Amino acid sequence: MxxxxxxxxxxxxxxxxxxxxxxxxxxxxxxxxxxxxxxxxxxEWEMLFDGKSIAKWEKFSGGEVTGWKIIDGELHNSGVGSDHGGDIITKKEYENFELFVEWKVSPQSNSGIFYHVQKGVTEKIYESGPEYQLIDGKGWPTKIADNQYTASNYSMQAPEGAEVKPVEEWNTTRIVVQNPHVEHWLNGKKVVEYELWSDEWKAQKAAGKWKDAEHYGMAKKGHIGLQDHGGLTIFRVIKIKEL
Incomplete structure:
Protein backbone atom coordinates (compact mmCIF):
# COMPACT_ATOMS: atom_id res chain seq x y z
CA MET A 1 0.00 0.00 0.00
CA GLU A 44 3.42 51.82 -39.14
CA TRP A 45 5.36 54.95 -38.19
CA GLU A 46 7.26 57.05 -40.71
CA MET A 47 10.35 58.72 -39.27
CA LEU A 48 10.36 62.39 -40.24
CA PHE A 49 13.56 62.96 -38.29
CA ASP A 50 15.76 60.08 -37.18
CA GLY A 51 18.68 62.01 -35.75
CA LYS A 52 20.67 61.77 -38.97
CA SER A 53 18.90 63.48 -41.84
CA ILE A 54 16.44 66.25 -42.68
CA ALA A 55 15.97 65.02 -46.23
CA LYS A 56 12.19 64.88 -45.76
CA TRP A 57 12.01 68.62 -45.02
CA GLU A 58 12.23 71.85 -46.98
CA LYS A 59 11.88 75.55 -46.23
CA PHE A 60 8.33 76.88 -46.03
CA SER A 61 9.47 79.67 -48.32
CA GLY A 62 10.87 77.09 -50.75
CA GLY A 63 14.19 75.37 -51.33
CA GLU A 64 16.58 73.35 -49.21
CA VAL A 65 16.73 73.75 -45.43
CA THR A 66 19.33 76.25 -44.20
CA GLY A 67 20.22 77.43 -40.72
CA TRP A 68 18.86 74.36 -38.95
CA LYS A 69 21.55 72.01 -37.61
CA ILE A 70 21.82 68.38 -36.53
CA ILE A 71 23.92 68.20 -33.36
CA ASP A 72 24.43 64.90 -31.50
CA GLY A 73 21.35 63.43 -33.14
CA GLU A 74 19.15 66.43 -32.29
CA LEU A 75 17.57 68.96 -34.64
CA HIS A 76 18.27 72.56 -33.60
CA ASN A 77 16.43 75.46 -35.16
CA SER A 78 18.60 78.44 -36.04
CA GLY A 79 17.09 80.67 -33.36
CA VAL A 80 18.20 84.28 -33.32
CA GLY A 81 21.15 85.32 -35.43
CA SER A 82 22.48 85.97 -38.92
CA ASP A 83 22.06 82.31 -39.88
CA HIS A 84 18.28 82.42 -39.48
CA GLY A 85 16.84 79.57 -41.52
CA GLY A 86 13.12 80.18 -41.20
CA ASP A 87 10.23 77.76 -40.83
CA ILE A 88 10.45 74.29 -42.36
CA ILE A 89 7.80 71.86 -43.60
CA THR A 90 7.64 68.23 -44.69
CA LYS A 91 7.86 67.62 -48.41
CA LYS A 92 4.92 65.24 -48.08
CA GLU A 93 1.35 66.20 -47.17
CA TYR A 94 -0.79 64.44 -44.56
CA GLU A 95 -4.52 64.38 -43.89
CA ASN A 96 -5.43 62.13 -40.94
CA PHE A 97 -2.52 61.15 -38.73
CA GLU A 98 -0.90 60.80 -35.33
CA LEU A 99 2.27 62.87 -34.95
CA PHE A 100 4.79 62.21 -32.16
CA VAL A 101 7.52 64.72 -31.31
CA GLU A 102 10.13 65.02 -28.55
CA TRP A 103 11.25 68.60 -27.94
CA LYS A 104 12.67 71.09 -25.46
CA VAL A 105 12.97 74.87 -25.41
CA SER A 106 15.68 77.15 -24.08
CA PRO A 107 14.86 80.04 -21.73
CA GLN A 108 12.62 82.70 -23.30
CA SER A 109 12.24 80.68 -26.48
CA ASN A 110 9.14 80.23 -28.62
CA SER A 111 8.33 77.83 -31.42
CA GLY A 112 5.47 75.70 -32.74
CA ILE A 113 4.38 72.59 -34.60
CA PHE A 114 1.97 73.09 -37.51
CA TYR A 115 -0.23 70.78 -39.53
CA HIS A 116 -2.29 71.03 -42.75
CA VAL A 117 0.11 73.76 -43.87
CA GLN A 118 -0.42 75.09 -47.40
CA LYS A 119 2.39 76.41 -49.59
CA GLY A 120 1.95 79.50 -51.69
CA VAL A 121 -1.24 80.82 -50.11
CA THR A 122 0.43 83.10 -47.54
CA GLU A 123 3.92 84.27 -46.64
CA LYS A 124 3.43 83.35 -42.96
CA ILE A 125 3.17 79.72 -41.93
CA TYR A 126 0.92 80.50 -38.97
CA GLU A 127 -1.69 82.04 -41.26
CA SER A 128 -2.06 78.69 -43.01
CA GLY A 129 -2.05 75.73 -40.63
CA PRO A 130 -3.11 75.46 -36.97
CA GLU A 131 -0.26 75.54 -34.47
CA TYR A 132 0.57 73.43 -31.42
CA GLN A 133 2.37 76.06 -29.36
CA LEU A 134 5.82 75.52 -27.77
CA ILE A 135 7.01 78.26 -25.41
CA ASP A 136 8.87 78.99 -22.20
CA GLY A 137 5.65 80.11 -20.54
CA LYS A 138 7.18 80.84 -17.15
CA GLY A 139 10.15 82.78 -18.44
CA TRP A 140 8.53 84.64 -21.31
CA PRO A 141 9.20 88.36 -20.78
CA THR A 142 5.70 89.61 -21.66
CA LYS A 143 2.23 88.55 -20.62
CA ILE A 144 0.64 85.84 -22.76
CA ALA A 145 -2.97 84.72 -23.04
CA ASP A 146 -4.27 81.35 -21.85
CA ASN A 147 -4.51 80.13 -25.45
CA GLN A 148 -0.86 80.98 -26.12
CA TYR A 149 0.78 78.61 -23.63
CA THR A 150 2.48 75.34 -24.55
CA ALA A 151 0.16 72.74 -26.10
CA SER A 152 -2.52 75.28 -26.95
CA ASN A 153 -4.02 75.50 -30.40
CA TYR A 154 -2.30 78.87 -30.67
CA SER A 155 -4.70 81.79 -30.19
CA MET A 156 -7.67 79.43 -30.39
CA GLN A 157 -8.06 76.69 -27.73
CA ALA A 158 -6.26 76.90 -24.38
CA PRO A 159 -4.78 73.74 -22.82
CA GLU A 160 -6.32 72.26 -19.68
CA GLY A 161 -4.13 70.56 -17.09
CA ALA A 162 -0.95 70.87 -19.15
CA GLU A 163 2.20 69.99 -17.21
CA VAL A 164 5.27 71.27 -19.02
CA LYS A 165 8.74 70.14 -18.04
CA PRO A 166 11.25 72.82 -16.95
CA VAL A 167 13.12 74.52 -19.78
CA GLU A 168 15.85 72.44 -21.36
CA GLU A 169 14.13 69.18 -20.32
CA TRP A 170 12.51 66.91 -22.89
CA ASN A 171 8.75 66.94 -23.43
CA THR A 172 6.63 64.64 -25.59
CA THR A 173 3.87 65.85 -27.89
CA ARG A 174 1.19 63.93 -29.74
CA ILE A 175 -1.11 65.57 -32.25
CA VAL A 176 -3.96 63.37 -33.44
CA VAL A 177 -5.97 64.53 -36.45
CA GLN A 178 -8.97 62.61 -37.74
CA ASN A 179 -10.90 65.21 -39.69
CA PRO A 180 -12.60 67.08 -38.22
CA HIS A 181 -11.52 65.94 -34.72
CA VAL A 182 -8.15 67.10 -33.33
CA GLU A 183 -6.41 66.26 -30.05
CA HIS A 184 -3.31 67.81 -28.46
CA TRP A 185 -1.38 65.65 -25.98
CA LEU A 186 1.47 66.76 -23.73
CA ASN A 187 3.65 64.34 -21.75
CA GLY A 188 1.06 61.56 -21.98
CA LYS A 189 -1.99 63.68 -21.14
CA LYS A 190 -4.69 65.00 -23.47
CA VAL A 191 -4.94 68.75 -22.87
CA VAL A 192 -6.83 70.11 -25.90
CA GLU A 193 -9.47 68.79 -28.30
CA TYR A 194 -11.60 70.55 -30.87
CA GLU A 195 -13.58 70.04 -34.04
CA LEU A 196 -12.27 71.77 -37.13
CA TRP A 197 -14.81 73.81 -39.09
CA SER A 198 -17.54 73.41 -36.45
CA ASP A 199 -19.76 76.40 -35.67
CA GLU A 200 -17.81 76.93 -32.43
CA TRP A 201 -14.48 76.79 -34.24
CA LYS A 202 -15.65 79.23 -36.91
CA ALA A 203 -16.94 81.62 -34.25
CA GLN A 204 -13.59 81.53 -32.42
CA LYS A 205 -11.73 82.20 -35.65
CA ALA A 206 -14.00 85.09 -36.59
CA ALA A 207 -13.63 86.71 -33.17
CA GLY A 208 -9.89 86.29 -32.73
CA LYS A 209 -6.46 86.73 -34.23
CA TRP A 210 -7.27 84.78 -37.39
CA LYS A 211 -10.40 86.67 -38.45
CA ASP A 212 -8.59 88.18 -41.45
CA ALA A 213 -6.48 85.09 -42.20
CA GLU A 214 -8.56 83.62 -45.00
CA HIS A 215 -6.62 80.36 -45.31
CA TYR A 216 -6.04 79.68 -41.61
CA GLY A 217 -7.12 76.13 -40.75
CA MET A 218 -9.28 75.68 -43.84
CA ALA A 219 -7.32 72.91 -45.60
CA LYS A 220 -8.19 69.27 -44.96
CA LYS A 221 -4.70 68.10 -45.94
CA GLY A 222 -1.25 69.66 -45.88
CA HIS A 223 2.33 69.69 -44.65
CA ILE A 224 3.71 69.32 -41.11
CA GLY A 225 5.66 72.41 -40.10
CA LEU A 226 8.24 73.43 -37.48
CA GLN A 227 8.71 77.05 -36.54
CA ASP A 228 12.01 78.93 -36.41
CA HIS A 229 10.66 81.91 -34.52
CA GLY A 230 12.53 83.15 -31.48
CA GLY A 231 15.26 81.57 -29.38
CA LEU A 232 16.44 77.98 -29.50
CA THR A 233 14.10 74.99 -29.73
CA ILE A 234 15.50 71.47 -30.09
CA PHE A 235 13.70 68.45 -31.53
CA ARG A 236 14.66 64.80 -31.17
CA VAL A 237 12.32 62.04 -32.39
CA ILE A 238 9.76 63.16 -34.98
CA LYS A 239 7.54 60.44 -36.41
CA ILE A 240 4.09 60.18 -37.96
CA LYS A 241 1.50 57.47 -38.49
CA GLU A 242 -1.21 57.98 -41.08
CA LEU A 243 -4.70 57.04 -39.90
Whole structure:
Protein backbone atom coordinates (compact mmCIF):
# COMPACT_ATOMS: atom_id res chain seq x y z
CA MET A 1 0.00 0.00 0.00
CA UNK A 2 2.84 2.36 0.88
CA UNK A 3 4.37 1.80 -2.55
CA UNK A 4 1.01 2.61 -4.13
CA UNK A 5 0.71 5.98 -2.35
CA UNK A 6 4.31 6.82 -3.19
CA UNK A 7 3.46 6.22 -6.83
CA UNK A 8 0.42 8.52 -6.56
CA UNK A 9 2.51 11.32 -5.01
CA UNK A 10 5.17 11.00 -7.73
CA UNK A 11 2.50 11.03 -10.45
CA UNK A 12 0.80 14.13 -8.94
CA UNK A 13 4.09 16.02 -8.70
CA UNK A 14 4.98 15.16 -12.27
CA UNK A 15 1.58 16.36 -13.47
CA UNK A 16 1.92 19.64 -11.55
CA UNK A 17 5.40 20.22 -12.97
CA UNK A 18 4.11 19.54 -16.46
CA UNK A 19 1.25 22.06 -16.03
CA UNK A 20 3.65 24.61 -14.61
CA UNK A 21 6.00 24.18 -17.55
CA UNK A 22 3.11 24.58 -19.97
CA UNK A 23 2.04 27.76 -18.20
CA UNK A 24 5.56 29.17 -18.43
CA UNK A 25 5.71 28.29 -22.09
CA UNK A 26 2.40 30.02 -22.60
CA UNK A 27 3.68 33.16 -20.82
CA UNK A 28 6.76 33.22 -23.03
CA UNK A 29 4.61 32.79 -26.12
CA UNK A 30 2.38 35.66 -24.97
CA UNK A 31 5.44 37.87 -24.42
CA UNK A 32 6.67 36.96 -27.89
CA UNK A 33 3.29 37.86 -29.37
CA UNK A 34 3.37 41.27 -27.62
CA UNK A 35 6.86 41.99 -29.00
CA UNK A 36 5.69 41.08 -32.49
CA UNK A 37 2.69 43.39 -32.15
CA UNK A 38 4.92 46.25 -30.95
CA UNK A 39 7.31 45.68 -33.83
CA UNK A 40 4.42 45.68 -36.26
CA UNK A 41 3.12 48.90 -34.69
CA UNK A 42 6.56 50.54 -35.02
CA UNK A 43 6.55 49.69 -38.72
CA GLU A 44 3.42 51.82 -39.14
CA TRP A 45 5.36 54.95 -38.19
CA GLU A 46 7.26 57.05 -40.71
CA MET A 47 10.35 58.72 -39.27
CA LEU A 48 10.36 62.39 -40.24
CA PHE A 49 13.56 62.96 -38.29
CA ASP A 50 15.76 60.08 -37.18
CA GLY A 51 18.68 62.01 -35.75
CA LYS A 52 20.67 61.77 -38.97
CA SER A 53 18.90 63.48 -41.84
CA ILE A 54 16.44 66.25 -42.68
CA ALA A 55 15.97 65.02 -46.23
CA LYS A 56 12.19 64.88 -45.76
CA TRP A 57 12.01 68.62 -45.02
CA GLU A 58 12.23 71.85 -46.98
CA LYS A 59 11.88 75.55 -46.23
CA PHE A 60 8.33 76.88 -46.03
CA SER A 61 9.47 79.67 -48.32
CA GLY A 62 10.87 77.09 -50.75
CA GLY A 63 14.19 75.37 -51.33
CA GLU A 64 16.58 73.35 -49.21
CA VAL A 65 16.73 73.75 -45.43
CA THR A 66 19.33 76.25 -44.20
CA GLY A 67 20.22 77.43 -40.72
CA TRP A 68 18.86 74.36 -38.95
CA LYS A 69 21.55 72.01 -37.61
CA ILE A 70 21.82 68.38 -36.53
CA ILE A 71 23.92 68.20 -33.36
CA ASP A 72 24.43 64.90 -31.50
CA GLY A 73 21.35 63.43 -33.14
CA GLU A 74 19.15 66.43 -32.29
CA LEU A 75 17.57 68.96 -34.64
CA HIS A 76 18.27 72.56 -33.60
CA ASN A 77 16.43 75.46 -35.16
CA SER A 78 18.60 78.44 -36.04
CA GLY A 79 17.09 80.67 -33.36
CA VAL A 80 18.20 84.28 -33.32
CA GLY A 81 21.15 85.32 -35.43
CA SER A 82 22.48 85.97 -38.92
CA ASP A 83 22.06 82.31 -39.88
CA HIS A 84 18.28 82.42 -39.48
CA GLY A 85 16.84 79.57 -41.52
CA GLY A 86 13.12 80.18 -41.20
CA ASP A 87 10.23 77.76 -40.83
CA ILE A 88 10.45 74.29 -42.36
CA ILE A 89 7.80 71.86 -43.60
CA THR A 90 7.64 68.23 -44.69
CA LYS A 91 7.86 67.62 -48.41
CA LYS A 92 4.92 65.24 -48.08
CA GLU A 93 1.35 66.20 -47.17
CA TYR A 94 -0.79 64.44 -44.56
CA GLU A 95 -4.52 64.38 -43.89
CA ASN A 96 -5.43 62.13 -40.94
CA PHE A 97 -2.52 61.15 -38.73
CA GLU A 98 -0.90 60.80 -35.33
CA LEU A 99 2.27 62.87 -34.95
CA PHE A 100 4.79 62.21 -32.16
CA VAL A 101 7.52 64.72 -31.31
CA GLU A 102 10.13 65.02 -28.55
CA TRP A 103 11.25 68.60 -27.94
CA LYS A 104 12.67 71.09 -25.46
CA VAL A 105 12.97 74.87 -25.41
CA SER A 106 15.68 77.15 -24.08
CA PRO A 107 14.86 80.04 -21.73
CA GLN A 108 12.62 82.70 -23.30
CA SER A 109 12.24 80.68 -26.48
CA ASN A 110 9.14 80.23 -28.62
CA SER A 111 8.33 77.83 -31.42
CA GLY A 112 5.47 75.70 -32.74
CA ILE A 113 4.38 72.59 -34.60
CA PHE A 114 1.97 73.09 -37.51
CA TYR A 115 -0.23 70.78 -39.53
CA HIS A 116 -2.29 71.03 -42.75
CA VAL A 117 0.11 73.76 -43.87
CA GLN A 118 -0.42 75.09 -47.40
CA LYS A 119 2.39 76.41 -49.59
CA GLY A 120 1.95 79.50 -51.69
CA VAL A 121 -1.24 80.82 -50.11
CA THR A 122 0.43 83.10 -47.54
CA GLU A 123 3.92 84.27 -46.64
CA LYS A 124 3.43 83.35 -42.96
CA ILE A 125 3.17 79.72 -41.93
CA TYR A 126 0.92 80.50 -38.97
CA GLU A 127 -1.69 82.04 -41.26
CA SER A 128 -2.06 78.69 -43.01
CA GLY A 129 -2.05 75.73 -40.63
CA PRO A 130 -3.11 75.46 -36.97
CA GLU A 131 -0.26 75.54 -34.47
CA TYR A 132 0.57 73.43 -31.42
CA GLN A 133 2.37 76.06 -29.36
CA LEU A 134 5.82 75.52 -27.77
CA ILE A 135 7.01 78.26 -25.41
CA ASP A 136 8.87 78.99 -22.20
CA GLY A 137 5.65 80.11 -20.54
CA LYS A 138 7.18 80.84 -17.15
CA GLY A 139 10.15 82.78 -18.44
CA TRP A 140 8.53 84.64 -21.31
CA PRO A 141 9.20 88.36 -20.78
CA THR A 142 5.70 89.61 -21.66
CA LYS A 143 2.23 88.55 -20.62
CA ILE A 144 0.64 85.84 -22.76
CA ALA A 145 -2.97 84.72 -23.04
CA ASP A 146 -4.27 81.35 -21.85
CA ASN A 147 -4.51 80.13 -25.45
CA GLN A 148 -0.86 80.98 -26.12
CA TYR A 149 0.78 78.61 -23.63
CA THR A 150 2.48 75.34 -24.55
CA ALA A 151 0.16 72.74 -26.10
CA SER A 152 -2.52 75.28 -26.95
CA ASN A 153 -4.02 75.50 -30.40
CA TYR A 154 -2.30 78.87 -30.67
CA SER A 155 -4.70 81.79 -30.19
CA MET A 156 -7.67 79.43 -30.39
CA GLN A 157 -8.06 76.69 -27.73
CA ALA A 158 -6.26 76.90 -24.38
CA PRO A 159 -4.78 73.74 -22.82
CA GLU A 160 -6.32 72.26 -19.68
CA GLY A 161 -4.13 70.56 -17.09
CA ALA A 162 -0.95 70.87 -19.15
CA GLU A 163 2.20 69.99 -17.21
CA VAL A 164 5.27 71.27 -19.02
CA LYS A 165 8.74 70.14 -18.04
CA PRO A 166 11.25 72.82 -16.95
CA VAL A 167 13.12 74.52 -19.78
CA GLU A 168 15.85 72.44 -21.36
CA GLU A 169 14.13 69.18 -20.32
CA TRP A 170 12.51 66.91 -22.89
CA ASN A 171 8.75 66.94 -23.43
CA THR A 172 6.63 64.64 -25.59
CA THR A 173 3.87 65.85 -27.89
CA ARG A 174 1.19 63.93 -29.74
CA ILE A 175 -1.11 65.57 -32.25
CA VAL A 176 -3.96 63.37 -33.44
CA VAL A 177 -5.97 64.53 -36.45
CA GLN A 178 -8.97 62.61 -37.74
CA ASN A 179 -10.90 65.21 -39.69
CA PRO A 180 -12.60 67.08 -38.22
CA HIS A 181 -11.52 65.94 -34.72
CA VAL A 182 -8.15 67.10 -33.33
CA GLU A 183 -6.41 66.26 -30.05
CA HIS A 184 -3.31 67.81 -28.46
CA TRP A 185 -1.38 65.65 -25.98
CA LEU A 186 1.47 66.76 -23.73
CA ASN A 187 3.65 64.34 -21.75
CA GLY A 188 1.06 61.56 -21.98
CA LYS A 189 -1.99 63.68 -21.14
CA LYS A 190 -4.69 65.00 -23.47
CA VAL A 191 -4.94 68.75 -22.87
CA VAL A 192 -6.83 70.11 -25.90
CA GLU A 193 -9.47 68.79 -28.30
CA TYR A 194 -11.60 70.55 -30.87
CA GLU A 195 -13.58 70.04 -34.04
CA LEU A 196 -12.27 71.77 -37.13
CA TRP A 197 -14.81 73.81 -39.09
CA SER A 198 -17.54 73.41 -36.45
CA ASP A 199 -19.76 76.40 -35.67
CA GLU A 200 -17.81 76.93 -32.43
CA TRP A 201 -14.48 76.79 -34.24
CA LYS A 202 -15.65 79.23 -36.91
CA ALA A 203 -16.94 81.62 -34.25
CA GLN A 204 -13.59 81.53 -32.42
CA LYS A 205 -11.73 82.20 -35.65
CA ALA A 206 -14.00 85.09 -36.59
CA ALA A 207 -13.63 86.71 -33.17
CA GLY A 208 -9.89 86.29 -32.73
CA LYS A 209 -6.46 86.73 -34.23
CA TRP A 210 -7.27 84.78 -37.39
CA LYS A 211 -10.40 86.67 -38.45
CA ASP A 212 -8.59 88.18 -41.45
CA ALA A 213 -6.48 85.09 -42.20
CA GLU A 214 -8.56 83.62 -45.00
CA HIS A 215 -6.62 80.36 -45.31
CA TYR A 216 -6.04 79.68 -41.61
CA GLY A 217 -7.12 76.13 -40.75
CA MET A 218 -9.28 75.68 -43.84
CA ALA A 219 -7.32 72.91 -45.60
CA LYS A 220 -8.19 69.27 -44.96
CA LYS A 221 -4.70 68.10 -45.94
CA GLY A 222 -1.25 69.66 -45.88
CA HIS A 223 2.33 69.69 -44.65
CA ILE A 224 3.71 69.32 -41.11
CA GLY A 225 5.66 72.41 -40.10
CA LEU A 226 8.24 73.43 -37.48
CA GLN A 227 8.71 77.05 -36.54
CA ASP A 228 12.01 78.93 -36.41
CA HIS A 229 10.66 81.91 -34.52
CA GLY A 230 12.53 83.15 -31.48
CA GLY A 231 15.26 81.57 -29.38
CA LEU A 232 16.44 77.98 -29.50
CA THR A 233 14.10 74.99 -29.73
CA ILE A 234 15.50 71.47 -30.09
CA PHE A 235 13.70 68.45 -31.53
CA ARG A 236 14.66 64.80 -31.17
CA VAL A 237 12.32 62.04 -32.39
CA ILE A 238 9.76 63.16 -34.98
CA LYS A 239 7.54 60.44 -36.41
CA ILE A 240 4.09 60.18 -37.96
CA LYS A 241 1.50 57.47 -38.49
CA GLU A 242 -1.21 57.98 -41.08
CA LEU A 243 -4.70 57.04 -39.90
Missing amino acids: RNFWNFVLILTAATAFSCSSSAKKSDKQEESDIIQIEQKTDE
